[in-house]
Amino acid sequence: MGASNFDQATISGKNAAFQQAVDALRKRFRFDFVSMGITAFPGAPLTWLYSAGETSNRHRRISLAPGHGIGGIVLKTGKPMLFTDIDSEMDPREYSSYPIVFAEDLRSFCALPLKRADHVVAVLLCAFRIVDPSHAKTFRALIADELRGVFCGLEVVSEGFMGLGETGDRSETTLVDISGDTSFAGVRDTDETGAPKLLRGDLARAIGAQEEERRRISRELHDGVAQELLTVTFTLQRLTDHVDAEGADILEEARGGINGVLDELHNISVMLRPSSLDHLGFVPALRSQALLLEKTYGSAIRFEGQLSLPRFDRALETQAYRMCQEAMTNACKYSGSDVVTVSVETAGNWLHISIVDEGCGFDVAHPAIKGTGCGLLGMQERANQVGATLSVESNEHGTRVTLVTPMRSSEEGDTR
Template sequence: MSLFWRIFGLNAVVLGAATALLLWAPVTVSVPVGLTEAVVLIGGLVVMLVANAALLRIGLAPVDRLTQRMVTVDLLRPGHRQPVDGHGSVAVLLRTFNEMLDRLESERAASSARALSAQESERRRIARELHDEVGQSMTAVLLELKRAADRAPEELRGDLRHAQETTRQSLDEVRRIARRLRPGVLDDLGLTSALTALATDYATHTGLTVRCRCDSGPPDPGAAAELVIYRVAQEALTNTARHADARTVDLTLRRAPGAVVLEVRDDGRGMGRAREGAGIRGMRERALFIEADLDIGPAPAGGLSVRLTVPLPREERGAA
């Protein structure tokens, strides 16, 4: 039954019932209208309106739920669909909406995959140029400063050594930026070593106490998933250092049935009513890229918890 005929039928039922009551009820209307007659007529009108409103509320409830879902839908939180019952026009509308969400989520995942792939390629290129070109140039400058300091008069050696130390610190910073752009340790030594190095680096440069605990020999989620896990951990630590006002961060990587779970938990002030920024949206896009689940919420003991659950490939699930 179409929505038009459903609403028409509901109103017809109410009006038909009201007409039957007027025909068969022993009530007449005189002129002028008496108090009892007015009370009966007003009461009948109220009953008719209430019944009509209740029936319309029931009939239009699926449309109201659809409207609320359209307002709150977020393609970075996939999987939410409207229940479909029956075969009428409302069911067709709900089914069409669910199919539209399927297409949009698929297109969003594909576009995010292309964007993230291009981003990682650009990061790799910049990191290589920083390491090979800028790093080598600064190393050459450092050697020239050392030779100049060895040959310079005593009164100039202090300034040259100071310039040499400044250049060395700048070279270390360039190398650190290159490592953050493209973690070579992830390719060379694996995810566990990369996360440990990341935690050590953040603890050194931010003053946070970062406790890193990783299960020994976790199953291999794949190269793409390892990079997503590393980037999510990196972004979570960056957000903690910038916004959380925390003192301690716990970074854990553990095995779960059919999955690998990364959790970054701090003891800061949490998100409160703050809206998700570009960093968290980026984490959600990366999670969507590998069909992982990302949960961000308050930690049990206060602060914020970021948990990424990465499904394992089928062959790794059997091994795990």
């Protein structure tokens, strides 16, 4: 392990000191929220380990790859960030790209890289949940008077502040309304709304083509790019006995960076088309997706019930998985709920699935267009393709998405 790394022994020995420093900082400046995120080695994800003023433990479950989220961006670029009014400086549709903002309802923050031996090994985040002109002065005092270039023995980077527009991190894309009517009621009964029948046919073909393309790209990432990177790590390993101590540190850093890329490729592959869906079935694939969402957005996802059949019709597995993936992702990204419950059960030849959160809810009749994915329109079209009934109920107490569909075993269905 290189000298720039936070190994487990270091973390254990510093636990109390780090937490006390975070607590003192919040008390001294009356911040609403202060957190210190650390990374075990270069290229590894950043986790918010030490916090004060948190509203829940949701943020502690977030694991940010370098370049993703506020912590990941600061970690990768080595530059600090300062926002005194998020609502005016950031597009609200992009809040979900920065899960700590969403998880803790932050409105004003300063994020500072913390270095050791010229490597960013941690990030300090100090924030308020309201907007006030005095916050800019508070952040300046924090940097100039309190920290003075050092926090917990680590070098504080306080020059070259950047805005979100400079990060190049744009994982969210605005969805274009192609129907002219995004109401869920309209999707459920296209005849009454007058939506063109051509639209549904086009959407069905687009969904089918998208699924095949997802499978192809996922397979290429796993069998091609990932395998090539593994070969590079083996080559680096062979150099270990031929370099000095400084060279060993550089090799360790390189391996850490490659491992970080491999983790990111795995996450992308799971989002595109998890191999577990093809090889193990619906529930294992859904659990794999849930683990990824927990690390990304911090909401805990709990599973209830079980299936009477380990596998069922391949087309139904795919469409049910995509609908659940969309519902779980939306709940984690937009609801603000700390817990999302997924219930899966079979009754006779019927499959019953529900995804429930206790978040802010939304207007089902006129849902806002957010993020990527198939949305309500695509979910309903997937349900139509497998003869399922999809319903969405939402109010200020939370949202419930329910899917009820006839099912067949994999031996009876199409296994292509």
